[in-house]
Amino acid sequence: MGLLDDKVTIVTGAGRGIGAAAARLFAAEGALLVLTARTGHQVEALAAELRADGAAAVAVAADISTAEGAERSVQVALETYGRLDAAFGNAGSGPVPAPLAERTEADWDAVHAVNLRGSWLGLRAQLRALVAGGRGGSIVLNSGVGALVGGFGDGTQQAAKHGLSGLVLAATADYARYGIRVNAVAPGVVRTPGTEPFFAAGPGFEALVSRVTPLARVAVPVEVAQAAAWLLSDRASYVAGVTLPVDGGITATRSFS
Structure with a gap:
């Protein structure tokens, strides 16, 4: 049996990177999937790929930074499978890092619209469906090691990631x-x-990441x-209320310098 056998699972930000990897892994672990992203063509192609391999997957083009977009994926799960069991709130975005005092109000709003407001809107819709379903369930948000370690990434994004831990x-x-x-989950640097x-x-960035990461990659x-997948599974x-580092040991050093 797979970790997620027969669990109706939403994956947001599923078009590429961590979201697409999660969709493929969750399908292999037996999940029944609803894949959501703003880029509808990407999730349509991924859902078709998974169905060709025998998995159950439907695609939803939706902007999770809006209430309508967040609620649409839940509605599709209920319409397609009759219930919701789990969700991986993976959608997010990040700017090129810059000193905090150099950021504008527009920078702040753009980062928080997806990373924090969008995550809250998705969480709200998913919680309502899980409570109504009466069977319990599991939700995992994709945060970042910046929620746990100072000086890691852009300050506006780091503030949003701390907010995700508060939501959890x-x-x-x-x-x-x-x-x-x-x-x-709170990833360190992931190649996406x-x-x-x-x-x-240039090679300097990867060398820096390897230097400050105990696993050196x-x-x-x-x-x-x-x-x-493990957090979503039985x-x-x-395990509840945890922000789990998936960072190669960065939080063990407590700094990014």
Whole structure:
């Protein structure tokens, strides 16, 4: 049996990177998937790929930074499978790092619209469906090691990631009594299409990441997906309210310098 056998699972930000890796892994672990991204063509292609391999997957083009987009993926899960069991709130974005005082209000709003507001909107819609379903469930948010270690990444994004940890704690306090577990994963540096420009600029970035990471390398997307799959599964049945580092040991050093 797979970790996620027969669990109706939403994956947001599923078009590429960690989200796409999670979709493929969750499908292999038996999940029934609803794949969501703003880029509808990407999730349509991924859902078709998974169906060709025998998995159950539907695609939803939606902007999770809006209430309508967040609620649409839940609605599709209920319409397609009749229930919701789990969700991986992976959608997010990040700017090129800059000193905090150099950021504008527009920078702040753009980062928080997806990373914090969008995550809250998705969490809200998913919690409502899980409570109504009466069977409990599990939700994992994709945060970042910047929620746990100072000086890691852009300050506006880091503030949003701290907010995600707050959402995890609040949701656990409010909904654990319904059998709903809410956790987060906090990746270090992961090589994805979103981070590729940093690597493409030259060897210095990867050398820096390797130097400050005890495991001395960059992560690949499936490594984050594996942690999320475990947290979503019944094997993590007594884990709630946790922001789990998936960072190669960066939090052990407590700095990024």
